[in-house]
Amino acid sequence: MAGRRTAAGILVAGMLALAGPAPAATLAISCGAVGQELEQCRTGAEAWARQTGNAVKVVSTPNSATERLALYQQILAARSPDIDVLQIDVIWPGILAPHLRDLTPTLGGEAAGHFPALVANDTVGGKLVALPWFMDAGLLYYRTDLLQKYGVAVPETWADLTAAAARIQAAERAAGHNGVWGYVWQGRAYEGLTCNALEWIASHGGGTVVDGAGKVTVDNPAAVRALETARGWVDTISPPGVLTYAEEEARGLFQSGRAVFMRNWPYAWSLAQGADSSVKGKVGVAALPRGPDGRPAAALGGQHLAVSKYSAHPALAMDLVRHLTGRAEQKRRALEASFNPTRPDLYDDREVAAANPFMASLRATFQAATPRPSTITGARYNRVSQEFFTTVSLVLGGGGADPALEALAARLNRIKRRGW
Numbered sequence: 001m002a003g004r005r006t007a008a009g010i011l012v013a014g015m016l017a018l019a020g021p022a023p024a025a026t027l028a029i030s031c032g033a034v035g036q037e038l039e040q041c042r043t044g045a046e047a048w049a050r051q052t053g054n055a056v057k058v059v060s061t062p063n064s065a066t067e068r069l070a071l072y073q074q075i076l077a078a079r080s081p082d083i084d085v086l087q088i089d090v091i092w093p094g095i096l097a098p099h100l101r102d103l104t105p106t107l108g109g110e111a112a113g114h115f116p117a118l119v120a121n122d123t124v125g126g127k128l129v130a131l132p133w134f135m136d137a138g139l140l141y142y143r144t145d146l147l148q149k150y151g152v153a154v155p156e157t158w159a160d161l162t163a164a165a166a167r168i169q170a171a172e173r174a175a176g177h178n179g180v181w182g183y184v185w186q187g188r189a190y191e192g193l194t195c196n197a198l199e200w201i202a203s204h205g206g207g208t209v210v211d212g213a214g215k216v217t218v219d220n221p222a223a224v225r226a227l228e229t230a231r232g233w234v235d236t237i238s239p240p241g242v243l244t245y246a247e248e249e250a251r252g253l254f255q256s257g258r259a260v261f262m263r264n265w266p267y268a269w270s271l272a273q274g275a276d277s278s279v280k281g282k283v284g285v286a287a288l289p290r291g292p293d294g295r296p297a298a299a300l301g302g303q304h305l306a307v308s309k310y311s312a313h314p315a316l317a318m319d320l321v322r323h324l325t326g327r328a329e330q331k332r333r334a335l336e337a338s339f340n341p342t343r344p345d346l347y348d349d350r351e352v353a354a355a356n357p358f359m360a361s362l363r364a365t366f367q368a369a370t371p372r373p374s375t376i377t378g379a380r381y382n383r384v385s386q387e388f389f390t391t392v393s394l395v396l397g398g399g400g401a402d403p404a405l406e407a408l409a410a411r412l413n414r415i416k417r418r419g420w
């Protein structure tokens with residue numbers, strides 16, 4: 001009898017296992033850590049884990065896109081199963097595609113809900129290698145109280161910005177606020193400088209370094225003027241330390257009330273409005289200025305989610321991507337941390353617009369954001385960007401823009417001859 005009961009018990013347990021949830025797995029997701037990125041990633045991933053009976057491990061990665069890419073390349077070249085879901089930059093699909101799973105069969109249906117240009121960005125050789133998670137565009141943050149105090153309008157040209165920043169900086173210092181600077185941005189030699197410099201050049205009518213057909217266009221007079229303008233800011237309206245600033249250093253200065261203007265991504269909005277921000281309620285957001293004959297340009301940034309080919313849990317990893325890139329989670333992130341959705345319908349959502357007025361007022365800026373030349377240069381993009389930001393960095397440090405851009409064009413053309 002005892003033997004029979006045991007056998008029946010085993011049978012019942014087996015049936016329960018078949019009917020019940022899949023055995024719990026632990027999924028690792030790598031996230032950035034700029035501003036609230038890491039905690040927001042964890043909140044979203046843990047909600048999925050609770051719903052599905054799995055566990056998640058959130059892996060923090062370097063803040064610098066340049067350093068993060070180097071880490072990913074190491075992990076993926078080693079075919080490591082340590083990370084299942086990767087937060088990848090909008091500029092990386094062409095570089096990382098060989099290591100990423102094709103999401104088309106499982107998540108292809110999701111693509112229709114996102115901006116088509118972002119889905120196209122994530123489609124490499126006919127394979128959907130990532131889904132868009134949040135969208136970035138370079139924005140001009142300004143101090144509404146200071147502009148009002150000095151009767152200064154929101155600048156529309158770089159010349160307006162330079163004049164306004166200089167004037168307010170001088171007046172504030174004369175009033176005893178010695179630490180105030182006019183304009184902070186990202187001047188460190190890394191991917192963020194590529195974004196800033198692309199904006200300066202494109203908004204002067206100087207193109208996008210490499211054009212859509214793959215032609216190197218960076219050596220032109222408008223680009224020279226753009227870089228000379230930016231060089232003129234260093235140690236006048238921008239602190240000398242701006243040459244070491246990434247996003248968070250610029251935000252630190254602005255949020256503590258020591259800068260009139262700042263160039264940054266949308267994430268800085270909700271932090272500037274946070275309870276511990278010195279500038280809460282005193283911040284406006286506008287499109288970045290333009291050059292004398294140009295139009296405003298905002299670099300297109302953003303982060304997408306991909307599944308590693310070496311993941312031991314591909315089905316679960318894709319389900320986690322589905323959850324995080326889904327409408328409800330994107331809305332939650334927009335409300336709590338001002339991450340711009342990649343889903344057009346969320347721009348019509350009243351709560352999203354109320355929490356982030358700039359998402360509605362600058363809708364055109366997001367839709368017309370200027371992509372870096374990552375699709376056309378594909379796997380070579382990182383080399384192209386490194387050459388570009390290294391050159392810009394030399395110019396900002398005092399080098400001549402004209403010869404520097406001529407030499408850069410020659411180097412880019414050499415890279416091009418090896419194929420892009």
Ligand code: GLC
Pocket residue numbers: 065089090091136191192193195247265300301302303
């Ligand atoms: C942000 C953007 C990303 C860009 C990076 C540069 O993370 O989302 O696209 O490459 O900033 O610092």
